[in-house]
Amino acid sequence: MKGNGHIKGRGAQLQVNNRFSLHSYEMRDDFLNYCAAEGDEAIDSKTSFIDTFPKTIVNKVSSPDVGLEFSLNPYQGCEHGCVYCYARNSHEYWGYGAGLDFEQKILVKRNAVELLENKLRSKSWKASPIILSGNTDCYQPVERKLEITRQLLQTFLKYKHPVGIITKNALIQRDIDILEELAKDNLVRVNLSITSLDERIRQLLEPRTASIKKRLQTLERLSEKGIPVNVMMAPIIPSINSHEILPLVKEISERGACGVGYTVVRLNGAIGGIFSDWIRKTMPDRAEKVLHQIAECHNGNLNDSRFGTRMKGEGQFAEQVAQQFAIARKKYLSGRERPVLDCDLHEQYKDGQMKLF
Numbered sequence: 001m002k003g004n005g006h007i008k009g010r011g012a013q014l015q016v017n018n019r020f021s022l023h024s025y026e027m028r029d030d031f032l033n034y035c036a037a038e039g040d041e042a043i044d045s046k047t048s049f050i051d052t053f054p055k056t057i058v059n060k061v062s063s064p065d066v067g068l069e070f071s072l073n074p075y076q077g078c079e080h081g082c083v084y085c086y087a088r089n090s091h092e093y094w095g096y097g098a099g100l101d102f103e104q105k106i107l108v109k110r111n112a113v114e115l116l117e118n119k120l121r122s123k124s125w126k127a128s129p130i131i132l133s134g135n136t137d138c139y140q141p142v143e144r145k146l147e148i149t150r151q152l153l154q155t156f157l158k159y160k161h162p163v164g165i166i167t168k169n170a171l172i173q174r175d176i177d178i179l180e181e182l183a184k185d186n187l188v189r190v191n192l193s194i195t196s197l198d199e200r201i202r203q204l205l206e207p208r209t210a211s212i213k214k215r216l217q218t219l220e221r222l223s224e225k226g227i228p229v230n231v232m233m234a235p236i237i238p239s240i241n242s243h244e245i246l247p248l249v250k251e252i253s254e255r256g257a258c259g260v261g262y263t264v265v266r267l268n269g270a271i272g273g274i275f276s277d278w279i280r281k282t283m284p285d286r287a288e289k290v291l292h293q294i295a296e297c298h299n300g301n302l303n304d305s306r307f308g309t310r311m312k313g314e315g316q317f318a319e320q321v322a323q324q325f326a327i328a329r330k331k332y333l334s335g336r337e338r339p340v341l342d343c344d345l346h347e348q349y350k351d352g353q354m355k356l357f
Helices: 029-038 086-094 100-104 112-121 148-158 170-184 199-205 212-224 242-254 271-282 287-297 315-332 345-349
Strands: 048-052 058-060 070-072 105-109 130-132 163-167 188-193 229-236 259-264
Touching: 058 112, 086 100, 086 271, 100 105, 112 148, 130 148, 148 163, 148 170, 163 170, 170 188, 170 212, 188 212, 199 212, 212 229, 212 242, 229 242, 242 259, 242 315, 259 315, 271 287, 287 315
Parallel strands: 048 105, 070 130, 130 163, 163 188, 188 229, 229 259
Antiparallel strands: 058 070
């Protein structure tokens, strides 16, 4: 922990009590003073991994403005530690907090591959793109060791089933061999998150993600291999990355992106307090300005839960962002289209091999 109270290598800067828990705790000043005097850390910064064995793995997405119908998350919680992450609140349903717990207590779904295979073989299942992950990153650091995402992709390939990927980790390059085979049959699309071109901003917002340089290299390499990549500039945060829209879209167009999307930051649930605490510690000179501008996008609140407006925001700033993206797409991505994934091929491979008769 730095002298200014900033916890190095973490997005959230505090523990947050679970709103569903009957009990809560707080750190007393005398305890913090004791830790400082002894040179000890008041908060354990180590990451722990917890094995789980769920009964189902493919989730039906009911939100009408998310842009996906089914998702699959091999991990819950995310060591990337993006301070703005909307998924933080979901950790409370597992009995943990949305702050540091979300980054330090990672649930691993050990039977994910078996559950997916059972789903794809089911006679009642009709092929529809399943998105990895939709909630937490399927290529977060522990994937390098466990390779659950790689095994899931091998399963999608075996059954010729369409799959989408959302990630901000260059580790996806490891699986280019599988992604190339999926792309040959129009069965895969990658959504690569690139929030900023400024590495200093990346380190503060997304402390354990791949560097901007590596993400741009990833975009370029995937595109060269014929794997369609859409870039998500999400979220747009006023006075932090909102000035980068045109230069970022120009950069990704030169690297081969087939499209770009965005969201305007919204600080739902416990994230409002987590983000406010974070920005006052990391960017004290502009904290109040940023929080005020975020509220301007959501009718005076840090969050807006209304379908249709929550992702893009409202008001003058949100309109300016929408206009900039319209200009950027026209100028740099004109004529490029994201492919529609093939949902017809899977029926012939329900048992893992092509039906001849």
